[in-house]
Amino acid sequence: MAEMWINMGPQHPMTHGLWNLRIKVDGETITDAEPEVGYLHRGIEKLCEGKTYTQIIPMTDRLCYGSSLTWSHLYCLTVEDLMGVEVPERAEYIRVAAIEMQRIASHLMWLAAYAADLGAMIGFIYTMRDREVFIDLLQALTGSRITYNYPRIGGVAHDVPPDFERDSLRACDYMEKKLVEYEDLFDGSKVFMMRNVGVGKFRKEDAMNLGVTGPPLRASGVNYDLRKDMPYSVYPELDFEACTHPDGDCYARYRVRMDEMFESCKIIRQAIQKMPKGKWRIVAPRNAPSGTGLGRVEDPRGEGMMYVVGDGTDKPYRLKIRSPIFVTVSAAKKMLVGYKVADVVAIMGGLDMCIGEADR
Amino acid sequence: MNLFTFSYGIIHWLVDLVNHLWYWLGDLLPWEFGDFFDDVGRFAASDAHITVMAILVEVLIIVIIALVNVLNFIWIDRKFMGRMFDFYGPYYVGYRIGGWLQNLADGIKLFVKEIITPAKADKLGFLLGPIIFVGSSFLALSTIPLGRDFGISTNASGAGVPGSALIAFAFFAIAPFSILICGWSSNNKYTLIGGLRSAAQMMSYEIPMLLTVASVFLMAGSFNFTEIVDAQHDVWFAIPLFLGFIVFLVCLVAEVEIQPFDLPEAEAELVEGWTTEYSGMRFGLFMMTSYLRGYIGGALATALFLGGWHGPALIPDPIWFLIKAYIVFVIIEWMRWSVPRVRVDQLLNIGWKRLMPLAMLNLLIAASLKTLGWF
Numbered sequence: 001m002a003e004m005w006i007n008m009g010p011q012h013p014m015t016h017g018l019w020n021l022r023i024k025v026d027g028e029t030i031t032d033a034e035p036e037v038g039y040l041h042r043g044i045e046k047l048c049e050g051k052t053y054t055q056i057i058p059m060t061d062r063l064c065y066g067s068s069l070t071w072s073h074l075y076c077l078t079v080e081d082l083m084g085v086e087v088p089e090r091a092e093y094i095r096v097a098a099i100e101m102q103r104i105a106s107h108l109m110w111l112a113a114y115a116a117d118l119g120a121m122i123g124f125i126y127t128m129r130d131r132e133v134f135i136d137l138l139q140a141l142t143g144s145r146i147t148y149n150y151p152r153i154g155g156v157a158h159d160v161p162p163d164f165e166r167d168s169l170r171a172c173d174y175m176e177k178k179l180v181e182y183e184d185l186f187d188g189s190k191v192f193m194m195r196n197v198g199v200g201k202f203r204k205e206d207a208m209n210l211g212v213t214g215p216p217l218r219a220s221g222v223n224y225d226l227r228k229d230m231p232y233s234v235y236p237e238l239d240f241e242a243c244t245h246p247d248g249d250c251y252a253r254y255r256v257r258m259d260e261m262f263e264s265c266k267i268i269r270q271a272i273q274k275m276p277k278g279k280w281r282i283v284a285p286r287n288a289p290s291g292t293g294l295g296r297v298e299d300p301r302g303e304g305m306m307y308v309v310g311d312g313t314d315k316p317y318r319l320k321i322r323s324p325i326f327v328t329v330s331a332a333k334k335m336l337v338g339y340k341v342a343d344v345v346a347i348m349g350g351l352d353m354c355i356g357e358a359d360r
Numbered sequence: 361m362n363l364f365t366f367s368y369g370i371i372h373w374l375v376d377l378v379n380h381l382w383y384w385l386g387d388l389l390p391w392e393f394g395d396f397f398d399d400v401g402r403f404a405a406s407d408a409h410i411t412v413m414a415i416l417v418e419v420l421i422i423v424i425i426a427l428v429n430v431l432n433f434i435w436i437d438r439k440f441m442g443r444m445f446d447f448y449g450p451y452y453v454g455y456r457i458g459g460w461l462q463n464l465a466d467g468i469k470l471f472v473k474e475i476i477t478p479a480k481a482d483k484l485g486f487l488l489g490p491i492i493f494v495g496s497s498f499l500a501l502s503t504i505p506l507g508r509d510f511g512i513s514t515n516a517s518g519a520g521v522p523g524s525a526l527i528a529f530a531f532f533a534i535a536p537f538s539i540l541i542c543g544w545s546s547n548n549k550y551t552l553i554g555g556l557r558s559a560a561q562m563m564s565y566e567i568p569m570l571l572t573v574a575s576v577f578l579m580a581g582s583f584n585f586t587e588i589v590d591a592q593h594d595v596w597f598a599i600p601l602f603l604g605f606i607v608f609l610v611c612l613v614a615e616v617e618i619q620p621f622d623l624p625e626a627e628a629e630l631v632e633g634w635t636t637e638y639s640g641m642r643f644g645l646f647m648m649t650s651y652l653r654g655y656i657g658g659a660l661a662t663a664l665f666l667g668g669w670h671g672p673a674l675i676p677d678p679i680w681f682l683i684k685a686y687i688v689f690v691i692i693e694w695m696r697w698s699v700p701r702v703r704v705d706q707l708l709n710i711g712w713k714r715l716m717p718l719a720m721l722n723l724l725i726a727a728s729l730k731t732l733g734w735f
Contacts, residue, residue: 194706
């Protein structure tokens with residue numbers, strides 16, 4: 001059979017979101033690949049220029065449906081940097097607990113989609129079921145289930161609900177038990193290992209040259225985690241590891257995310273226990289000074305970065321968002337060439353695509 | 361009384377009834393037509409005619425039983441999947457019978473959907489593919505007996521069709537060709553890849569499967585389902601040929617194209633594979649037939665390895681047969697919902713490097729057992 005181009009997307013079960021992956025196949029082997037993003041461009045950066053600093057918080061929630069809290073948190077960090085606002089310590093701990101819950105929920109959603117991509121429907125149902133635990137906790141904390149609108153410039157919107165500490169600790173215990181179950185379900189499955197080990201090899205040098213961050217980078221053996229390397233919030237006071245894996249294949253990416261969920265449970269537990277009493281919010285000024293603010297966080301998908309320019313009014317002059325997935329997806333060709341059509345879902349699924357933030 | 365004598369009796373009674381009317385009509389008409397009426401009446405009452413009609417009635421009965429079982433299978437699949445996945449499964453349609461009517465509701469829904477033929481599709485192939493797929497599956501089904509007296513046979517002895525097992529496997533193996541036809545004629549890249557995968561897949565599972573089946577033929581000394589099942593009166597072939605049974609089950613999953621081996625319609629990468637362009641009841645037929653093939657698979661495993669209708673006499677033969685077929689189907693479904701899909705090159709590896717030597721070994725075991733005179 002001659003070579004042919006196949007469009008996988010924009011409407012295709014493999015694309016979680018709205019993007020197009022063009023692959024050139026020779027029989028079943030991929031010889032070229034070309035990702036196309038931009039189908040979900042909403043102009044969020046431009047829209048932010050017409051809104052006040054507080055009004056932008058719900059907008060940044062809409063950047064990523066899988067992990068909206070990290071983005072509004074990042075925005076608040078950035079604007080706090082611009083305004084020079086000090087956040088109360090209690091608010092920092094609440095934020096850390098919340099974004100680690102968000103990280104677990106996001107990784108579980110990734111695992112659900114990944115299992116469904118590989119054909120193991122049971123993984124989809126079980127992980128989505130257990131994700132509910134953390135979504136419920138976040139709902140009790142913030143009032144919403146997907147877009148939380150919880151962090152504020154100078155703290156968080158409200159204090160933790162009653163019994164939140166107890167429920168969080170219980171959820172962590174539950175999750176650690178369930179994660180061991182998932183390891184049985186996936187690592188113990190011969191077929192799952194066949195589909196993952198040695199698939200989508202991604203060399204360390206390529207990953208660093210392309211600017212890939214997050215789990216795909218750490219799975220290639222680079223120990224780079226912003227929570228460790230450029231600590232923000234109260235992460236320096238918490239005890240956890242940055243998870244890496246030397247192999248750089250799909251299994252390594254799966255493994256890194258699983259280990260991160262264990263680490264997140266540890267972080268939540270510590271944050272809940274170390275949480276001091278006190279104020280959870282201070283009133284931030286309405287107008288920002290002229291100047292710039294920069295924020296960087298370790299999103300579940302990689303390094304998220306925001307850069308804001310204030311001009312003395314209550315609206316930002318410019319807000320630039322650096323999306324991890326927009327960078328990571330450019331590595332598609334390096335990862336895909338030489339593998340089979342069926343590996344596309346494993347490789348691209350392993351990147352945890354979230355098009356909302358890539359297209360903005 | 362077996363199924364043949366039952367159908368023969370019904371047809372005989374019907375022919376007698378119709379012939380009364382026919383001769384009465386002949387008496388009303390002028391005498392020149394008498395010979396014609398006599399000839400037709402004599403032909404209708406002839407043994408050959410009644411036998412052929414009786415076989416058709418037998419086929420009808422077996423097919424209706426199979427279709428009802430297919431409804432059960434879809435329902436069991438959904439309920440079982442639901443219980444595995446922590447939800448209830450179909451629930452509202454047919455509330456008092458556990459949501460059983462959901463299948464009928466889905467069927468009605470598919471009937472009212474538009475059947476779309478893509479503009480650039482090959483019309484003939486697009487139409488022929490489903491017909492071959494469904495037809496060959498029904499033909500494979502029709503030779504499998506449900507009980508000693510409950511299968512299609514051509515004479516009053518009820519001994520079944522000679523070589524019925526061979527016929528069943530021959531028709532069972534036609535489906536990949538129809539899948540290739542469907543996939544190619546749809547004129548879509550996903551369906552094309554799906555169809556070609558189906559052809560590649562057939563290469564890998566068909567040979568080990570037929571080798572294990574050959575070991576059963578060797579043990580039973582017959583190509584006839586009735587005699588194969590009778591040979592398992594004392595001990596099921598699944599016990600001496602345990603290896604073969606496992607190989608057969610794995611090949612069966614590939615043959616009926618369900619989850620670990622459903623490469624032609626891998627919905628994650630190929631949208632819906634070779635069925636992508638089919639809509640409405642044509643898709644419904646595919647879905648129904650895939651469950652029908654699950655039923656055939658369960659029935660084949662039961663007849664060849666699990667002692668067919670043999671069991672304690674408390675329960676009638678056909679019910680024993682169906683219970684075993686259901687259990688095999690549920691085991692297959694269990695595999696289906698818990699294991700990821702393999703890749704096409706991995707399937708070829710499994711077929712040629714693992715299943716093939718095991719099937720050979722199994723054939724050797726069968727030959728040794730037969731030579732030693734233990735069976």
